[in-house]
Amino acid sequence: MLCPTIQTDRLTIRRYKESDIDMQYEFLQDERLHKYIAPPKLSKDEEFDVIKKWIADSDTSNYERWVIALKNTDEPIGNISVNGIDKKNNYCNVGYVILFDYQGNGYATEALKAYVDYMMPYKKLDKVYGICVVENVASIRVLEKCGFE
Helix, strand or coil: CCCCCEECCCEEEEECCHHHHHHHHHHHHCHHHHCCCCCCCCCHHHHHHHHHHHHHHCCCCCEEEEEEEECCCCCEEEEEEEEEEECCCCEEEEEEEECHHHCCCCHHHHHHHHHHHHHHHHHCCCEEEECCCCCCHHHHHHHHHCCCC
């Protein structure tokens, strides 16, 4: 089951809503974001079906996908996800993406830190792993600022 909404000074980390389709589809279309990740080639309708499935499965899935939104406006600017929880060994992998126009403002660091600080005790995890492409220097800095090694 997903955690409740997490608030930071500037952000809200919350469950997906169907209205988040435009932000999510922007990830798929913005070539600037594809330097380090290769998103699926989906139509907007196909991506909308994916989001509806994420919403429907959010209480039972071993994967958790959340939206990072600006706190004052609830405008979605990115996402953060737990890519599987290994209950036997008490760890998970976490990933995040911020829309290109919002990068460089510390949003990824703020969201990841809040998410990990909440998730570790909530899910009783011993470790949280973050993996990124070695050339993605900005993402490495985010992980380091959040205490990842």
